[in-house]
Amino acid sequence: GAVVSQHPSWVICKSGTSVKIECRSLDFQATTMFWYRQFPKQSLMLMATSNEGSKATYEQGVEKDKFLINHASLTLSTLTVTSAHPEDSSFYICSARRVDYEQYFGPGTRLTVT
Amino acid sequence: RKEVEQDPGPFNVPEGATVAFNCTYSNSASQSFFWYRQDCRKEPKLLMSVYSSGNEDGRFTAQLNRASQYISLLIRDSKLSDSATYLCVSKNTGFQKLVFGTGTRLLVSP
Numbered sequence: 579g580a581v582v583s584q585h586p587s588w589v590i591c592k593s594g595t596s597v598k599i600e601c602r603s604l605d606f607q608a609t610t611m612f613w614y615r616q617f618p619k620q621s622l623m624l625m626a627t628s629n630e631g632s633k634a635t636y637e638q639g640v641e642k643d644k645f646l647i648n649h650a651s652l653t654l655s656t657l658t659v660t661s662a663h664p665e666d667s668s669f670y671i672c673s674a675r676r677v678d679y680e681q682y683f684g685p686g687t688r689l690t691v692t
Numbered sequence: 693r694k695e696v697e698q699d700p701g702p703f704n705v706p707e708g709a710t711v712a713f714n715c716t717y718s719n720s721a722s723q724s725f726f727w728y729r730q731d732c733r734k735e736p737k738l739l740m741s742v743y744s745s746g747n748e749d750g751r752f753t754a755q756l757n758r759a760s761q762y763i764s765l766l767i768r769d770s771k772l773s774d775s776a777t778y779l780c781v782s783k784n785t786g787f788q789k790l791v792f793g794t795g796t797r798l799l800v801s802p
């Protein structure tokens with residue numbers, strides 16, 4: 579089966595610092611990866627669509643300068659939360675789309691900003 | 693109005709019960725539909741796709757009514773391990789984006 583990993587699985591950082599989250603497709607190439615955010619008791623909300631070798635497409639209301647996305651290879655996309663604040667504390671989940679258009683989710687990264 | 697709406701629950705049922713979840717969607721351009729299961733603090737996992745003709749996978753049956761823009765999931769003979777949040781998901785074929793409902797929480801008790 580297709581496997582997607584995320585690193586780190588959880589992170590605690592201080593307000594004002596930046597945090598980088600990695601999403602890797604381990605056994606397939608993913609030209610497209612998606613980044614989601616989930617607040618407690620809420621649904622997954624798509625933040626941005628990341629295409630290998632091009633700029634990410636952000637959903638309405640998501641600040642592209644705050645959430646930097648880089649998709650430099652067919653197996654790796656990174657999300658950097660810059661100048662993190664407590665309200666950025668959330669569960670960040672990526673998914674990678676295989677050539678057959680099936681999407682596979684990573685295990686998520688729990689970010690806590692103090 | 694949310695694009696995909698679900699009753700958040702929780703639905704508390706005893707083991708062995710049959711339980712049904714409903715979901716409505718507002719985007720008529722949505723082409724594909726799915727039910728995902730999400731355990732606490734975990735990523736969502738695909739439970740099953742939903743087809744217009746209705747489909748069954750073991751104890752799980754999914755139905756889609758395009759005219760009413762309504763999707764359902766029926767779970768028969770509930771197990772303790774079925775306790776989770778069930779997410780109704782739509783996908784617009786053009787953009788390939790998944791749109792998640794807020795989920796319906798199911799608690800199965802002994």
